[in-house]
Amino acid sequence: MTATMPAPAAPGPDLQAGADVVLSLRGVAKSFTLHLRGGTVLPVLADAGFDLAEGECLLLAGPSGAGKSSLLKMIYGNYRVAAGSIRLRHDGAMVDIATAGPRQVLEIRRRTLGYVSQFLRVIPRVPVLDVVAEPALAFGMDADAAKARARDLLRALNLPERLWSLPPATFSGGEQQRVNIARGLAAPYPVLLLDEPTASLDAENRAAVVALLQDALARGAAMVAIVHDDAALGGLPIRRLDVTGFAGGYEAGRHESATDLQQKRQVPVIDRQ
Numbered sequence: 001m002t003a004t005m006p007a008p009a010a011p012g013p014d015l016q017a018g019a020d021v022v023l024s025l026r027g028v029a030k031s032f033t034l035h036l037r038g039g040t041v042l043p044v045l046a047d048a049g050f051d052l053a054e055g056e057c058l059l060l061a062g063p064s065g066a067g068k069s070s071l072l073k074m075i076y077g078n079y080r081v082a083a084g085s086i087r088l089r090h091d092g093a094m095v096d097i098a099t100a101g102p103r104q105v106l107e108i109r110r111r112t113l114g115y116v117s118q119f120l121r122v123i124p125r126v127p128v129l130d131v132v133a134e135p136a137l138a139f140g141m142d143a144d145a146a147k148a149r150a151r152d153l154l155r156a157l158n159l160p161e162r163l164w165s166l167p168p169a170t171f172s173g174g175e176q177q178r179v180n181i182a183r184g185l186a187a188p189y190p191v192l193l194l195d196e197p198t199a200s201l202d203a204e205n206r207a208a209v210v211a212l213l214q215d216a217l218a219r220g221a222a223m224v225a226i227v228h229d230d231a232a233l234g235g236l237p238i239r240r241l242d243v244t245g246f247a248g249g250y251e252a253g254r255h256e257s258a259t260d261l262q263q264k265r266q267v268p269v270i271d272r273q
């Protein structure tokens, strides 16, 4: 089912008055059902929520296992949402990713929502330049503009030109990560999800990524980012959201223990996970 909803009537708790909301999460919960472990339910997130405005960068902070990557994957539509809504502005309307159909999710990914995952996953034998230009083409840029954009990004990220015609499968970790970032930034998506975009990079290349993210913010893109070292995004204006308590509540919200959650969910949740 596809649910298209009107824009939220009131801004969320964290948002500056008058800001233009592009992403709004309310009451988002996630648990995994471990089918190979007798259907054990692993609660991960409860009652997660925030609002994100145009040109804003939200940093998801918190300990390992708190559910930060799972939250990004739910926003991207990779993980099913157990409860709550994830409303994203797409084509001028707020669409709930939690209930959107697969075709709509693909359309949202093509034109509205970019995702830089931790690892590059590409089709074998496709050269770097095409890997990077592909999302720009899918977005609707013409072939020359898409290639030009790909070259600009690869140059900005210091990827040597001699590598541009090669498939990235054998590249170093840092080279693959830069290809991944270039690919994620090739199209002018209004919303970007970044999972450890600078994890394998040296200081010079981290600075190059930050400069590109700064450009994206300046054109009005909104971002949700996960980084383990805050300094990795040094220089970017960020708003920090501590997700330490997600498994036991959210921000100033109520706190539930993992056991409380498990007791509430007596019916196992079947996930596409």
Ligand SMILES: Nc1ncnc2c1ncn2[C@@H]1O[C@H](COP(=O)(O)OP(=O)(O)OP(=O)(O)O)[C@@H](O)[C@H]1O
Residues within 6 Å of the ligand: 032, 042, 044, 062, 063, 064, 065, 066, 067, 068, 069, 070, 071, 273
């Ligand atoms: N597909 C899955 N199936 C089962 N459990 C999962 C799955 N994905 C994540 N989890 C569990 O959910 C919890 C949260 O994982 P997640 O990767 O979202 O945490 P994180 O905060 O991003 O951690 P890190 O900072 O270490 O990357 C972990 O306990 C993890 O084992």
